[in-house]
Amino acid sequence: MAVDSVHSSSWRNEPVGIVGLGLIGGSIALDLRRQGVQVQALVNRSETAERARQRGLADVVSTDAAVLSDCAVVVLALPLDRLLDPDPALVAAIPQQAVLTDVGSVKTPVLAVWQGLHQRFVASHPMAGTAQAGIEAGLEGLFVGRPWVATPTAQTDAIALACVQDLAGMLGARWLCCPAADHDRAVALISHLPVLVSAALLQTADRAAATADGGSSGTLSGLVRALASSGFADTTRVGGGNPMLGTLMARTNREALQQAVAAYQQALIAIEQQLSAGDWSALESDLRQAQSLRPQFVQADRSAG
Amino acid sequence: MAVDSVHSSSWRNEPVGIVGLGLIGGSIALDLRRQGVQVQALVNRSETAERARQRGLADVVSTDAAVLSDCAVVVLALPLDRLLDPDPALVAAIPQQAVLTDVGSVKTPVLAVWQGLHQRFVASHPMAGTAQAGIEAGLEGLFVGRPWVATPTAQTDAIALACVQDLAGMLGARWLCCPAADHDRAVALISHLPVLVSAALLQTADRAAATADGGSSGTLSGLVRALASSGFADTTRVGGGNPMLGTLMARTNREALQQAVAAYQQALIAIEQQLSAGDWSALESDLRQAQSLRPQFVQADRSAG
Numbered sequence: 001m002a003v004d005s006v007h008s009s010s011w012r013n014e015p016v017g018i019v020g021l022g023l024i025g026g027s028i029a030l031d032l033r034r035q036g037v038q039v040q041a042l043v044n045r046s047e048t049a050e051r052a053r054q055r056g057l058a059d060v061v062s063t064d065a066a067v068l069s070d071c072a073v074v075v076l077a078l079p080l081d082r083l084l085d086p087d088p089a090l091v092a093a094i095p096q097q098a099v100l101t102d103v104g105s106v107k108t109p110v111l112a113v114w115q116g117l118h119q120r121f122v123a124s125h126p127m128a129g130t131a132q133a134g135i136e137a138g139l140e141g142l143f144v145g146r147p148w149v150a151t152p153t154a155q156t157d158a159i160a161l162a163c164v165q166d167l168a169g170m171l172g173a174r175w176l177c178c179p180a181a182d183h184d185r186a187v188a189l190i191s192h193l194p195v196l197v198s199a200a201l202l203q204t205a206d207r208a209a210a211t212a213d214g215g216s217s218g219t220l221s222g223l224v225r226a227l228a229s230s231g232f233a234d235t236t237r238v239g240g241g242n243p244m245l246g247t248l249m250a251r252t253n254r255e256a257l258q259q260a261v262a263a264y265q266q267a268l269i270a271i272e273q274q275l276s277a278g279d280w281s282a283l284e285s286d287l288r289q290a291q292s293l294r295p296q297f298v299q300a301d302r303s304a305g
Numbered sequence: 306m307a308v309d310s311v312h313s314s315s316w317r318n319e320p321v322g323i324v325g326l327g328l329i330g331g332s333i334a335l336d337l338r339r340q341g342v343q344v345q346a347l348v349n350r351s352e353t354a355e356r357a358r359q360r361g362l363a364d365v366v367s368t369d370a371a372v373l374s375d376c377a378v379v380v381l382a383l384p385l386d387r388l389l390d391p392d393p394a395l396v397a398a399i400p401q402q403a404v405l406t407d408v409g410s411v412k413t414p415v416l417a418v419w420q421g422l423h424q425r426f427v428a429s430h431p432m433a434g435t436a437q438a439g440i441e442a443g444l445e446g447l448f449v450g451r452p453w454v455a456t457p458t459a460q461t462d463a464i465a466l467a468c469v470q471d472l473a474g475m476l477g478a479r480w481l482c483c484p485a486a487d488h489d490r491a492v493a494l495i496s497h498l499p500v501l502v503s504a505a506l507l508q509t510a511d512r513a514a515a516t517a518d519g520g521s522s523g524t525l526s527g528l529v530r531a532l533a534s535s536g537f538a539d540t541t542r543v544g545g546g547n548p549m550l551g552t553l554m555a556r557t558n559r560e561a562l563q564q565a566v567a568a569y570q571q572a573l574i575a576i577e578q579q580l581s582a583g584d585w586s587a588l589e590s591d592l593r594q595a596q597s598l599r600p601q602f603v604q605a606d607r608s609a610g
Contacts, residue, residue, distance in 0.1 A: 199592055
């Protein structure tokens with residue numbers, strides 16, 4: 001049955017389809033079930049389906065896309081690469097009148113693919129995560145207080161958009177709307193650039209020490225490992241994350257990330273020049289600005305640091 | 306009384322002088338007192354002395370350097386700038402036979418100043434910290450499991466060195482010795498470079514968004530602030546720290562830090578070229594290397610991440 005009422009919450013009485021039961025899909029499924037919504041999930045492998053049933057992630061779990069046939073809302077909780085190159089059988093199985101959304105972390109390419117495939121598609125990005133992935137990762141309450149960004153276009157169905165907003169609200173998320181290009185530039189700066197900056201720091205600590213040691217693992221290589229403390233641990237956490245995910249972000253958000261890296265290189269050049277010139281008042285002024293900026297980005301109630 | 310026995314623990318029966326009762330000095334004082342060592346502290350201001358007495362940080366707290374006159378060991382727990390430009394009255398008050406050590410986070414300039422001022426000087430660096438500073442910051446057990454690095458030279462008194470090692474061991478620290486230049490290059494890579502890398506990330510997220518908004522605080526400036534999550538919080542923690550401390554580290558460890566920044570810029574250029582060329586296998590290989598490097602630096606039992 002289609003969601004076409006003026007009441008954006010009418011979808012709650014219909015089955016919701018979740019495609020993929022990893023961290024995001026599994027967590028959405030758990031939260032919806034807990035609130036009495038019928039959840040019907042599609043997964044790739046029968047072993048995954050069996051484990052999903054054991055975990056009680058959904059009311060129905062199937063490897064057959066026909067499981068979506070009576071769903072009023074479908075959430076594509078797939079990795080970006082599969083989202084951008086979707087299985088034709090999946091596309092065909094999504095009911096034409098269903099509200100369709102995704103959870104991809106880059107929005108422009110997702111819109112480019114899916115807006116043409118489904119009339120009632122709403123591009124969205126629930127920004128929650130843990131270090132876990134896969135069928136064991138889903139957990140209740142993952143989205144509480146976290147941003148859920150939608151990137152509607154002029155073509156986006158208003159009722160479908162309201163329906164996804166209602167779903168996000170039901171899971172406790174903070175709803176935001178913005179153009180896809182703005183979303184992608186923002187996540188390039190606050191999510192994808194940090195991965196590269198952080199990975200480069202790990203590489204530098206390793207390579208510069210090895211170079212000073214004469215190419216082998218000598219004194220300095222041992223020292224940097226022995227002396228690294230919580231500050232280094234924090235600064236390198238995201239750089240030590242999943243390499244495939246990091247590469248996928250870079251591929252799919254390449255242009256915005258290139259601009260972010262270029263801007264970052266300019267900031268570093270300024271710091272390098274302060275060091276060369278011994279301009280300590282300029283350096284202190286920049287560090288003072290950084291100190292005052294951080295609380296604008298990191299609110300106490302949603303900081304892990 | 307001088308520590309001149311072959312038993313490096315004989316100092317424990319003599320008073321220990323602590324100059325400065327901030328985070329490091331206060332924590333050393335608390336741990337020593339708890340283990341029955343007589344602690345005599347020198348501070349700058351009478352208000353600080355009064356608060357130190359209330360906190361029970363030392364047996365005797367004074368603003369008069371004469372408090373050090375019968376100390377067998379003296380710990381200079383001063384900020385680097387005061388350590389590098391010491392009060393002549395302090396220098397004169399340190400008993401000639403006392404074992405003297407410091408806690409400065411850069412060792413080459415400290416040695417340059419103090420090795421000529423005191424025969425039994427041992428340059429050392431207990432690598433522990435919290436975000437706190439000042440007379441309220443000291444706490445018990447701060448050094449347990451943390452590195453305590455000494456940087457002896459050919460001139461260093463061997464018994465004095467053994468005495469400082471015994472003190473560090475008494476506080477539960479992991480003792481390491483290395484040349485001062487190696488220490489300074491290592492901390493440039495794993496402690497001082499992360500501050501600059503992290504501060505530059507905060508600046509970039511702010512400036513690149515403002516530039517895209519046309520110089521004022523518009524959509525993107527709001528979005529980056531709304532969407533920044535725990536990854537951004539972690540990566541920017543040290544960059545949002547004390548600007549005076551960051552500048553002091555840069556001033557006193559300038560050459561090593563310049564080399565570290567130059568090496569870091571090379572790593573970023575490589576990443577930029579991978580993005581430009583769309584060389585995703587090279588990027589993934591670099592990210593994979595970063596992922597495998599991190600556990601070498603960040604051991605689970607001493608990571609805050």
